[in-house]
Every structure is written in structure tokens, then in C-alpha cells.
Amino acid sequence: MDLSDLSITLVKDAKRRRKPHPDEMGFGVFYSDHMFLMDWHEDRGWHGARIEPYRPLTLDPAAMVLHYAQAAFEGFKAYPTKDGRILLFRPELNLSRMNDSMERICVPRIDEQLVLSAIKELIKIDRDWIPTDRGQSLYIRPTVIATEPHIGVRPAKHYLFYVIMSPVGAYYKEGFSPIKILVEENYVRSAVGGLGGAKAGANYAASLLAAEEARRRGWTQVLWLDATERRYVEEVGTMNIFFMIDNALVTPGLTGSLLPGITRRSVLELASHWGMKTEQRPVTIDEVTQAAEDGRLTEMFGSGTAAIISPVNEFCYKDVPYLLPAPQPGPVAVNLFEMLLAIQNGQQEDPFGWTVEVV
Ligand SMILES: Cc1ncc(COP(=O)(O)O)c(C=O)c1O
Structure with missing residues (x-):
């Protein structure tokens, strides 16, 4: 799989999500209009890389993550600069740690470069979700879950990897508090x-x-x-x-x-x-x-x-x-x-x- 396989479906204007006012942003409360997803199946490896409108997932109640907690995630931020650029802070370390976490819970590794490129595409699509005040940013949450419906403890044979993004406020609103x-x-x-x-x-x-x-x-x-x-x-x-x-x-x-x-x-x-x-x-x-x-x-x-x-x-x-x-x-x-x-x-x-x- 390479990035030329990335399919992109944009949200319809009427379905755009409400953007928070800077005062109500908080942390992890609002989510941007789009998400990145890809699937892993035993016979196909990682496939189906796509950017789609943000939506709830459909999961079988027997999905293994719900029972055996085969799930890992990451957290990093996209920062706006005064001159209108968007910066990520050491994102390659987050994706490499994601692979280390996944390996520890028997989830197949991802292609870090490909996922980073897909995340950059996602950020560009949802660029207007990046808040602009000092200390504010767009939090990026890559996540992997075992989706195979199966009761019985062993590594799953199907996984979903997805990335959602959340505008977050300045952590210290009234100064740097202990x-x-x-x-x-x-x-x-x-x-x-x-x-x-x-x-x-x-x-x-x-x-x-x-x-x-x-x-x-x-x-x-x-x-x-x-x-x-x-x-x-x-x-x-x-x-x-x-x-x-x-x-x-x-x-x-x-x-x-x-x-x-x-x-x-x-x-x-x-x-x-x-x-x-x-x-x-x-x-x-x-x-x-x-x-x-x-x-x-x-x-x-x-x-x-x-x-x-x-x-x-x-x-x-x-x-x-x-x-x-x-x-x-x-x-x-x-x-x-x-x-x-x-x-x-x-x-x-x-x-x-x-x-x-x-x-
Ligand atoms: C348990 C735990 N320890 C430490 C950290 C700090 O890690 P980082 O500096 O990569 O955010 C985090 C946050 O990610 C965490 O969840």
C-alpha cells in the first residue's frame, strides 16, 4: 500500500461539525470534520487507507477490543505559527512509539512514513480546525483496535487503525499553575x-x-x-x-x-x-x-x-x-x-x- 491508494471523501457542507469558540474548547471535547482509517486482515495486511467524514464506528459486540483490550494509541499536536505555517513536534517518535506499543500487544506494525503522510493530508484537509491563539493546537489521536468478532483470548485477525483530531485550548489559561x-x-x-x-x-x-x-x-x-x-x-x-x-x-x-x-x-x-x-x-x-x-x-x-x-x-x-x-x-x-x-x-x-x- 502507498499513498497513491489513499481515497479521500470530503464532508458535505451541511454536515460540517460545529467549531468551538476558543473559550469552550477544553481538551478532547470537539473533533474535526474528517478522520483517517485503514484496516488489517490476516490475508491482506494493512489496506483501505482512506480519509472520510468523522463518524461513529460500527463494531460487532464481540469485537475483541471490547473484551480483551487489544488497543493502543498516540497523542501529539499540530501547532499554528504566527506566519501561518503548521508544525508537528517530533511526530516520527510518536509513530515509532505507536509501533512499539502495537508490537507489545501483538498488533501488526504500520508503515510509519505512510501514516505520517496520511496524517499530514488529514491536517491539510481540516486546516481550518487548527486554533490560532498562543498555546492552542490541534491534538492528533492515532488509535488501533482489534475488530475481529471472536470470544477467546488470542491476537485478533482484523484491526482498525484510525486517526481523529481535536482542537485543544491552552493548557494554562491563567498562567503556569503548579x-x-x-x-x-x-x-x-x-x-x-x-x-x-x-x-x-x-x-x-x-x-x-x-x-x-x-x-x-x-x-x-x-x-x-x-x-x-x-x-x-x-x-x-x-x-x-x-x-x-x-x-x-x-x-x-x-x-x-x-x-x-x-x-x-x-x-x-x-x-x-x-x-x-x-x-x-x-x-x-x-x-x-x-x-x-x-x-x-x-x-x-x-x-x-x-x-x-x-x-x-x-x-x-x-x-x-x-x-x-x-x-x-x-x-x-x-x-x-x-x-x-x-x-x-x-x-x-x-x-x-x-x-x-x-x-
Ligand atoms: C502514562 C504517560 N506517561 C507519560 C506521558 C508523556 O509522554 P509524552 O511526552 O510523549 O506526551 C504520557 C502522555 O502521553 C502518558 O500517558
Whole structure:
């Protein structure tokens, strides 16, 4: 299959979807007029690449994804620039991670180049869905699901891969606001050898109860510990976690049980480029609480596509709250946030070749 096989059916004007006002945009609430789809069958491989009007899917109630959670997804954004261009931020890493996630749950690999080209076509068709204010963007959600109707646990023989897009508002409407997180002591998200390193839907189902209980107690997100010893810090909600300890930027290494975030990787590369000391290594929660008590923990923040950088000003472990020293967000979080946002919006020269223009 190549892109010359891509069939395009445009939405009729009368069926165009309502575009949100900038104030009601939120995150993942509105969807653009078109979607990309392709199918996989045992005897044909990936085929039927097409762009069609956005619509509900028809699924057999026995579709395997509904029972055995064979589903994976990705998330990245198209950013508008002031001079009217559209930029993607390291999309090749998202598509390569999509293939890694799919491989982990036995879904056949996609052609990353072909899918990226199809996504660019989709963005061009729905270009007028890209919001234009600073910090706003068009969120792109590639997804794969097992569609074969079958009861019985084994990899499916039919899959649907699709891409939908959602205009999203600026994450920080009233400034760059810090969050408070609860270190989770009872539930685990993932164990080494499990699915945690993949962007599989099942990981998010596993995380819901802990997050809900934390929210009821007044905490924004949970900080996960490792499943074996409940000692090592892993990640937060839908973000990787960073600490400034003794002037070094420290983050847990990729053990397989946490998601290899693309923002995480960019933060590490940017910080090294700035000459900062960076460390990817096991981080125990005791080290973090001790550093907080000693005043050596000066900043803590999450990294992810949605917020870019999310500063933490308070965390709680074993019912003891720890406050980060003022001011939060600290200088490292602010500099990383401003620089990444400026590169993504094309306001700052991109010295790394991270952005890809949609033309
Ligand atoms: C569990 C989890 N960890 C970390 C991240 C951050 O990854 P990225 O920086 O690629 O968005 C995400 C979001 O995609 C996530 O869902």
C-alpha cells in the first residue's frame, strides 16, 4: 500500500461539525470534520487507507477490543505559527512509539512514513480546525483496535487503525499553575515486564481508581511507585516526572514499566544542550523526601504533550505533606516550558530539527 491508494471523501457542507469558540474548547471535547482509517486482515495486511467524514464506528459486540483490550494509541499536536505555517513536534517518535506499543500487544506494525503522510493530508484537509491563539493546537489521536468478532483470548485477525483530531485550548489559561500530587502506596499502574512502557489503553484503565481516590482527597494526580518494592518513583498520571536535586535534573530511567515520553526525551536533550547536569537513574521516594527535608529538592515537575511542563508545588507520602520551596514554578520548569512552547509554535529557531512542517 502507498499513498497513491489513499481515497479521500470530503464532508458535505451541511454536515460540517460545529467549531468551538476558543473559550469552550477544553481538551478532547470537539473533533474535526474528517478522520483517517485503514484496516488489517490476516490475508491482506494493512489496506483501505482512506480519509472520510468523522463518524461513529460500527463494531460487532464481540469485537475483541471490547473484551480483551487489544488497543493502543498516540497523542501529539499540530501547532499554528504566527506566519501561518503548521508544525508537528517530533511526530516520527510518536509513530515509532505507536509501533512499539502495537508490537507489545501483538498488533501488526504500520508503515510509519505512510501514516505520517496520511496524517499530514488529514491536517491539510481540516486546516481550518487548527486554533490560532498562543498555546492552542490541534491534538492528533492515532488509535488501533482489534475488530475481529471472536470470544477467546488470542491476537485478533482484523484491526482498525484510525486517526481523529481535536482542537485543544491552552493548557494554562491563567498562567503556569503548579499541581499537588499524592504518592500512591496501594495501587500500582504497571510492573516491569507488563504493559507500562506501551501506550496501551489497558494501562489507563488500571490507573483510574487510584487517581479518583486521590482526587477525592484533594490531590490533582498520583505519583506511581514501582510494583515490586513500592520504593522507586515511576511517573505521574499522563506525565513523566523530573526532580531538581542538588542542582541536577533527575528522572527515573526507562525500566519498561513507565512510558518513554517524547517530552521527557526533549527535556533531557534540551537540559543537556544548556549544559545542565542530567541523570536518568533509579530514584527512591526516600531520596526525594530526604532531599525535600534538607532543602536540596528545589523543583519537581511533570512532562507530557498536553501540558508540556507541569510544575508540582506539593506532594504527600505516607500522610506527610512536603512543600516545594517558593517560588514555584521554579526557573528550570519555566525555562523548559517557554523554550519548548516557542519551538513548537515556531517562535524560536529550532536548533535540533524537532519540528516538521505540514506542507
Ligand atoms: C502514562 C504517560 N506517561 C507519560 C506521558 C508523556 O509522554 P509524552 O511526552 O510523549 O506526551 C504520557 C502522555 O502521553 C502518558 O500517558
